[in-house]
Structure formats: C-alpha cells, structure tokens
Amino acid sequence: MGSAAEAATMSTHGSLAEKKPTVVFVLGGPGSGKGTQCANIVEHFGYTHLSAGDLLRAEIKSGSENGTMIQTMIKEGKIVPSEVTIKLLEKAILGIDNDKFLIDGFPRNEENRAAFEAVTKIEPEFVLFFDCPEEEMERRLLSRNQGREDDNIETIRKRFKVFLDSSLPVVEYYAAKGKVKKVNHFLMYWLNAYTLNLLNLISFQVKPSIFCVWLSD
C-alpha cells in the first residue's frame, strides 16, 4: 500500500487534474508556525488554507473507517499513507470554489510528494519553508494547548525525527528546483510586523534566492 504508482491508479475522477488549481506547499517542522502564518496569509490574499493534519483529525472525528488507523499513526508521529491524505486533499480542493490553495503540512515524505504529483499532475507554484530550531519548536508545541494527543514530549521527539529523516528531503528536492522560499525563525519572531514582507514575497513572486539571502541564518 502507498506507492506512487498505486496512488496514481486510484479513482480520482480526473477532476483535480482538470481543475488545475495553484498550489503552494507550506512546510516546516512540527510547531514551526505553519498554521499560524497560513492564517495571516489567507487574511490578505486570495488563498484557501488547507491543513493536511486538520483534514486527518476531522476524518478521525467523523468516525470514518480509516479513523482508528489515522489516530494511531498521529499518536505515533508516523506519516499516514499517501492515498488517504491525498483523497482528503482532493475532496477539499474540489469542494471549495477557489483556485489558489496553501497546503500546510504536506507532502511529508518523498512518497507523499511523488504520489500527489502522479495523481493530480500538479506541481507546486513554490514551497514556503519555515525553518525553526528544535528547542524553539519543542517549547511552542508543549505550550500549544490545543488538546492534541501528539503534543507530548514522547511523540514530539518522534515527530522531529520523522521531520529530519523524511520531510526535509522533500524541501531539499524542491530547493534543487529553485522553488523554496525559506523563512527563518528570527524573522518569525517579528512576523507580525513583517507580515507584509512575507505577503509581498508571495504576491510578487520574488526570486527565492534573493529572499534566502535576506531570510536565512
């Protein structure tokens, strides 16, 4: 289960490939601020924010047949099989009358990435990458207070490892294609004041390399 080829053959009604929305992937470690900044971005620009994690948590709540499996994977900090997450993303995108989406927290590994491209034929416009040190992410997650079952120190450590081993290679893949706009945590401390700069980065499509000089450590 879960290969890109298998995902490509699953029923997708072909509609996402037809809709061809603009997609921006928002990536970063657990607690790096993806959700927080997506909320800022949608407030000012015409994007719809889709959090893959929120879609999976809603699926658990809905009592679907996959609910128990998803719950176990999230508790363990593991990555849910691509076909499950991609189906939820597809359903959400097709059900929303917009053509610009911020996809937050996906793709989380190479297999997610390859399966999404195989199924949807969509390449992201670019990737917004929130780069934040582990100790800062840990501090934030432990005080996030959203009652999440995975915001405990044991699962957090597992999620950090999965991020380093499986998710960073996805960022590197897109960086090699010149598609990554990196925002570092020093900027994020000031992000409320600097939100407009972040938004300009998106709306004017400034070359990532210029911003990497400005934004990175």
Ligand SMILES: Nc1ncnc2c1ncn2[C@@H]1O[C@H](COP(=O)(O)OP(=O)(O)O)[C@@H](O)[C@H]1O
């Ligand atoms: N720049 C920041 N400085 C301090 N705390 C932040 C910052 N951005 C987000 N947070 C807080 O950190 C926690 C994790 O942020 P969140 O956006 O949920 O991260 P992610 O979606 O990447 O897991 C939240 O409680 C949020 O309020």
Ligand SMILES: O=c1ccn([C@@H]2O[C@H](COP(=O)(O)OP(=O)(O)O)[C@@H](O)[C@H]2O)c(=O)[nH]1
């Ligand atoms: O595409 C995704 C997105 C999320 N998850 C699972 O959902 C959890 C929480 O992800 P989310 O993006 O909501 O939170 P973050 O870890 O970034 O704080 C992850 O650890 C994974 O177990 C997943 O399997 N695939």
